[in-house]
Every structure is written in C-alpha cells, then in structure tokens.
Amino acid sequence: MTDNRVSPAQESEVRVVDKLEVGGQELKKYVQASLNWLKTNQQIVNSLNVFPVPDGDTGTNMVLTMQAAYNEIANSTEENIGKMAHAVAQGALMGARGNSGVILSQLWRGFARALDNLEKMNVDILIRALHEARNTAYKGVVRPVEGTILTVAKDVDIAAEKARVETANLKSILEKIVAAADDSVKRTPELLPVLKQAGVVDSGGKGLFYILEGILRYTQNQSLDTPIGAVQTIAALDMAQAMEEIEPGQDYEVVVDFQPASPLDLDSFYRDLSEMGTSIQVGEGDGMYRMHIHVPTDNRYKPIDYTMKLGTISKIAIENLMLQTGGVKSMAQKMAQVKLTPIEPGQIAVVAVSPGNGISQIFASLGANAIVSGGQTMNPSTEEILHGFEDLPTDQIIILPNNKNIILAAQTASAVSVKKVAVIPSRSVPQGLSAILRFDPEGDFDAVVNEMTSAVNDVVTGEITTATRTVELNGVQAHQGEIIALLNGTLITSTTNLDEACFNLLSQAKVEDYERITFFYGDNIEKSEVDRIIEAVTEKYPEHEVEVHEGGQSHYHFIIAIE
C-alpha cells in the first residue's frame, strides 16, 4: 500500500456542479464514478454477508449490474438526460445480478421514468427522480423487508426532499443525501435482527451508499480508486493482522486506537502514514478508528505523534516484529507447514475437517488434499468448507466432517457446490482417520464412498475433556471443571483425576477386545503428563499396541482411537 496516489488537489480539472442543470453526458460521468467507487469498495460490501446461501456476493453482483448499466452508455454521445437515463436503466435491467442487483435496476428504472422526455435535470427534477426510484423499487415486493437497500433508498428520498427546503445547490444536496445514506446504512442492524446477530450492516444498502458517494466524490474532485476501501470493521482488521507475513524492514508494528476530533480525511491520512511505514490498515467502528502500520525502528513513535494531532488516542500497542519473525510463527505459517497431498484432475479429493495442527498433519500424510480447521467449539461454516474444496482441480470430492456438529454444514456445502460431493458421516477424528485409510483417489467414486462410510464404524472413539458446566447425563453426574470421558460421544464418567478418566474409559470401551489404542493429545496438556499416562496405559495393557501423536486440538486432553 505504498504506491503513489494522485491526490485530489493534483488533478487539474475542476468540475462545475453547482450549475443548475445536468445533461446526458454529465449523467454518464456520474454513472461511471458510481461504478468506479463501488468497484473500489467491492470487497467491503462482499464481506458483509449474513446468509450462507442467498446474496453470497452482494458487492460483486452490484458491480456487475452497474457495469452492465455503464456498458450500455459507454460510447453514447446522447445529450438528452431522459434518453441517457433510460439507457442506463435498460443496461441495469439486462445485467441485474442477485437480489440487490434487481433492486438496483428497479431504482434506475424509476429514476429514468421521472426524467422522461427531459433534456436536462435540475435540482427539483433530481428530487422527483429519487422519489420515483424509491416508489418503483418498493412496488417490486409484496412484503418489503426493512433494514435493506430499500430502506436506504427510502431514507435518501426523505433526506433529499428535506434538503431541498434548505438549499438549491446540487452539491450540498448531494452531500446531505450521502450523509443520510450513511446514517441509514448504520441503522440497518436495528431494523433487521439477523444483521445485528451477525454484527454487520446491510450489504446492499452499503453498496447503494457507495454508488451515491461515488457521485459525490466525483463532484468534489476526489479520487475514486484510493483504497479508503481498506477501511474495515475493527474485527476484520484483527484477522488480517494474524494472517500477515512480515517482510524485512518492518521492524515494529504500531497499532493505535483513536477518535478523530473532526471527520477523518482518509486520503491525506493514508498519504501521511505511507511516508512513515508500510502495511497500513485502517479500521472503523462507531466513530473509533484503529490504525495499523509496520515501521522501521527509527519511525516507531511517529505514527503515534501523528495520530495524536488528529484526535484523542485511547490505546496504543507496539510490538517488536524482529522477535516475532525469529520466534513464534503466525497461524498462517503454521498451517502452511501441513504438507497436503497434491491432486491430479480426475482423481477423487478428500477434504478433512481438523480440530488441531497435529491432526491436520496426520490427515495430510494419509492423503487429504485439503484441510478445513474446525472442531467442537469452532464449527466451520458452510462457506469455509466450500472454500476448502472449490478450488481443487477435480470435481469429485469427499468430505470428512470428523465431528457430529459439522456433518450438517458439510452436507449443505455439498448441496450448494456444483461438484460431485459426498459427505462421509464421520462423527469424530478417529472415525475420519479410519475412513481415510480406505481412501483410493483413483477408485470408482461410489465404491470409494461406500468403503469409507463402512469404515467409520470400525473404530471406537474416546474423548477426554473438561466439563464446562455441571450436568447430569446418562446417570453420570459431572461437575463443572471435572475431567469427563466420552465413549462414542456418550458421557460415561466424570472425575477429578485425568488418569482415572482415561482408565475408566478404556475399561468401559472393553479395550481387551481390541488390539490397538492411539492417543492424540491436545494443546491443553503437558508432554510430561502425556508420557506418564501413556506409560501407565502400556503397563496395564501390555498386550496392546499403544501409539501416541500430537493432535494439537484445543479443549480435549485426549482423543483416543480404539480399534
């Protein structure tokens, strides 16, 4: 993010917009500005998804719709705004993609109708057109859901009418409209509970906001490709940091939370920061900003001094990245160490859900072509599972969910995908491992699936974990904090002693009828403790083959496979 951007001031052309009338060619420029600004911010809109299935890609859909609208007029020399607006509406209609694309095309259609037979548009006509856009859009649905793009269109209409009372200046009216759209988007979670639960604002509404803001930025002579786009929600920002690679010359990471005293001019903010360092990211939430930057040692206090001039700082964090690069590796790097089996086109691929790094390694070494992280307390979404295999160069996929709570999400992913996908109902890691041992990438799909499915029940699964609440199940009383043992998912014992839990589990599993016991230890147990228990188990069951592997799963001291 250190490229040189053209600052608005450097652009020589000055647009005259407070003139009263807008013609066809000017409208074309508005549409182009909207499209460019929406494109710049496309990923932000995409990231606001709530439903796993409908509206999977609102930002992309809206961009494609606007692109189709612009393509329709790109070579037009039409001066008549009525004709130009109808062409835009026609293009949007033909290219409408997704729910928000259809609504957007309806907004354009209403907008165009208000300009019918008009040569030029003035402020009053603009307001009438916005009103007509809103009405047309609302007519397309029997039961409008509020807290969506429709609500934003409504609030824009109301704000425009109000603004007209105060001013006849197009630019000031545009400013008020954009501000109203911004407010309206921020209120969407209050109107639509599902947005609030997901902690996002409505994506379609946000898209409409960018379309309007694009026009405003054009009239204000501001650039339309500066990644103010990089302003994310604060939560999203943290994720980005965790997955980031550190390059030489980035000695310190500085993160500052602050509240600007006056509205932040992101263009100049970015420009100033890029003189100090790299990897600049800015997050925003409820008026609070978080700034993230990597700087060389000499510059480590500069971002703080700079931000202090802009407003009130609430929190500062500085981290020495030179230590980090030599020591603990980031999660992304750790994951990268798992050596997945490469897949050839036409082969069958296996995607395994794994609760820990060690278990991922084992699945990978047994032939898994993709790993999705997830387990008991962190079920992966349908989306995440889908991403796990969508890019594999084959259309035959087998999923091992390895947890009973993940089977449904895996099944949904298989239904959504265009690929041929089978879900093996593995309810635990040992079941998944037992299944993957029968995997043959060259085999007949149905035969391999049957073979793997039948292998699932060849193994007994034991799990040792801590009770997170007090409960009585199957006649076993477990108190919060006690060590509990589960046999094939059923609670069988609760005790304060880890050894006792293990031995109770093994004896109830009738381990004497089996030959091999494999322990996968978690990240919540010391290696010395593992060694002690394994020694005790070997002593008590000398006839058995006892194996131990680092599983790396959280919460579970042991996942045990008995076969």
Place this chain on the structure above:
Amino acid sequence: MNEPTYHYHGDIYVSYRAISTIAYQSALESYGVVGFAPKNLADGLVQAIVNDPTSGVDVHYDKKSITIDLYVIVEYGTRIKSVATSVAGNVKYKVESTIGLPVSAVNVHVRGLRISNPD
C-alpha cells in the same frame, strides 16, 4: 401419510402445509415476486372460495429431502432470471433453516407478470 419426519425421542412430523406456509411467506419477502398463481383449475377454484395462505406452492417429500414448486407472478420490468434465482435461494434457505430437513430443489414457475409501472 409420508410427511417429512425427524427422529428424536419419538417421531416428529412436519405437515406439507406448514412447509408451504414458510415457503409462501419467504417468497413474498423476496424481491420481484408480487404474487402467486393457482397451479391448476382446482386450485384456482379453491382459492376463489377460501383465501389459502399456501396457494401456488407445492411441496413434495421423498423420505430424504423436500422439493418445492412455486407458481409466482413477477413484477414487470425486473430481470426474471435474477428474481427466480433469488426467490429459489431464499425459500431454500428459509425452509432448511427453520425445518432442518434438506431441500433438494425449488422449482420456480413464472405464471405471469404484473405491470404496475408501464414504461
């Protein structure tokens, strides 16, 4: 009757009518769908007599998954393909998330267009 069934401590049956109602409601919240059309003459007659909240929706169940047929009226001037895709997606999502059984197909039959805004 072969109603969609789960097993918990006993069996749980979900009537076709219940599923139709959910499909009907979520279709009406879907942008571009402005009404339902009777799927045949008999259905049309029933609808003329009683105001049925599930008319224009057909539900089938084959012991594994649900199939839904929607007979809809779409707003004139919208891109019908996009409206149909999005109503199918919405209905599938709503039914699956509320009923908990997989929906294998949502077939959308566009039976007519309503012109509320002539161009």
